[in-house]
Amino acid sequence: MTLRTDPVTINFGPHHPSTHGVFQMRITADGEVITNLEPVMGYLHRGCEKLSEGRTYTQVVPLTDRLDYLSPMSNNVACVLAAERLGDIPVPERAEYIRVIMAELQRLANHCAMTGFLLNDLGTFFTLFHYTMREREKILDLFEMTCGTRVTVSYMRPGGVLQDLPEEFLPRLRALLDEMPHRIDDYEALITQNEIVLARTKGVGVMSKELAIAAGCSGPMLRGSGVKWDIRKNDTYSIYDRFQFDIPVGTNGDVYDRYWVRIQEMRQSLRILEQAYRDIPQGEVRTRLPLFFRLPSGEAYGRIEAPKGELGFYLVSDGGIAPYRMHVRAPSFINLGVLRDLTVGYTVADAVITLGSVDIVLGEVDR
Amino acid sequence: MGLDTIGITYPTVPVQIGGGQAGQQPGPGLAFASTEALLAALELDKYEGQLVEELRLARRDPISDPSLWVMEEQVPVGFAEYAKNPVGNLVTWARRSSVWPLAFGLACCVFEMFSAALSRWDISRFGMEVFRASPRQADLIIISGTVTWKMAPVIKQVYDQMCEPKWVISMGSCANSGGPWASGYSTVPGVNRIIPVDVYVPGCPPRPDALLYGILMLHAKMKKEANRKRLPSVHV
């Protein structure tokens, strides 16, 4: 006697504790096994691209803070990089070092938060999150010391950074660099050999190399599947060619590999920070530009390796003081294109973890 | 409504269940297993869009704030004041000492809310560390982040699902008035268009201490409400 079953529609609605923001997944499941998943986004669409057409290039920078609100420094760097490429604006060397320090600190902060969320998604309610956020708070203190706010920094400008580092910054950075490797060891002790984490994340959300490349994935999603592609090495911007660091690459393309890649990226960021701390020169931090400066007409694409992936700003200018068109190539938005492929055939609980490993931030997905 | 209006030209293939092997090949982006499923999803989108448009047309003006501006001298202090309404004040003491917030974060402000909840700016000294996932179990909803018209019916539904007595803190510029995105085409200029707000916390984003100060003001408001019948929530 065969059992008649009906498919079940589960709505992982926009308001949900595990969706990392206002994101909806309409899941059709046969029991617990997912047969179809439709991601629905746009609950945070605020019109960033349209608003940027009415603002000068400097006024666009605070808008970009709010895109990937877990790593605003990186967003700022990408935005001003596009403007500098279009206008051939020189950046002083100290400003470049400061940008690298801020970007790598931001990568540490972002991966701290996301590693904490991994165990959240697995079901331990905020246990590791407390520890990783403790480190994130120290990094946010460094940001606050430099530019006044913790989260929405607006620190970068076309031609440099807003203002110089205060005196207490480098000693505090030194203290953080001394302490951080031990903290990352603590996190690894909790995750890497934990048998529950291994059982629940190995073999889940597997993405093949070909799918990752054809779908335009970037960042730890791409590197977790075995593709060694990092914008800092392959399309070098700023002064990353002066630093020695490795690119961690996963093997299987499952959730565990992506988290392993993120932890290793944290260690490599510490390496870069050590070298930047040692080599940072004195000097100016900003090329003086007029208040309303014009960029020549044309187009430019400035991209960086943001913690989430490849963040790019496509800037089209018609010679005015404001962008004619600014498009944000958001890594989280494009990485979500493969969500359906990663979750069909797995259970609903695995879908939560897979979504967590894609590492989305809705400010970026919806812009 | 025919298939050509939504641009389908491919034959659709049913998805096979099992082990996640399906869909691994990088073929064309088939989003649905069958045409019926695709049309059903489109109908659902249209229904949700209709809800959004109705709400948007209905809410041209903000909901007027409940007229309880808290002045410091009007908050009861001292045993004599409390003794005037012992039962009410006892109930209020119990309510304000364990306000359970709803885990409701929209955008950037949510990370300042988390920071307020974690060990540095400990929110559990106010009895509030239990962020509930379900609105049925929550007393307080902290709207942290930009409210868009697409999200507005959801917020209204979640607010309606909360049980009385309930309070609303609007955290951040976006929830107060639309913030940096106020002139956008899809932003609600302030969450007080959708639900009545008790405390507005300004900032972009407000520091965790600012949110805690807002919570203290909410406690003061609750103390003040103990001695009078609470104004009914505006039924919207």
Next chain:
Amino acid sequence: MTLLLNADEVAPRLRDRYPDAVLEAKGSSLLVRRERLLEVARFLRDTEGLDFDYPCMVTAVDWWDYFDVVYYLNSLTRNHSLYLKTRAYGRELPAVPSLVEVWRGCDFQEREVYDLMGIRFEGHPNLKRILLWEGFEGHPLRKDFIG
């Protein structure tokens, strides 16, 4: 460094294969006729030496008389990149072919361009609004949109 290819280097190979496809090859942008877009895209992906396997970005620009649909393509194996552009004319129903079957990554991005600019992508399996709600009138990123 990712080499931003000169469109003049790529255009001759395309002209050999599809004589009428290339309209303009200026800087690093290759402007192709929209009827030939799908074939040109397949050619760019499959040809030895070009190997554009990574769709980095899909967007559109509103130039009042026409819309520019811009595809920024990368090759991870060869580490070079190129802008592939096509034009869509008309304000009412501009349309271009969809490149979803060539590169999976164009799926969501083309839906976003449809949503915000109103350009239809023929052949897209699921072309509906993605960031705004169904029932929103207009396409916000157009230059004549009054919000």
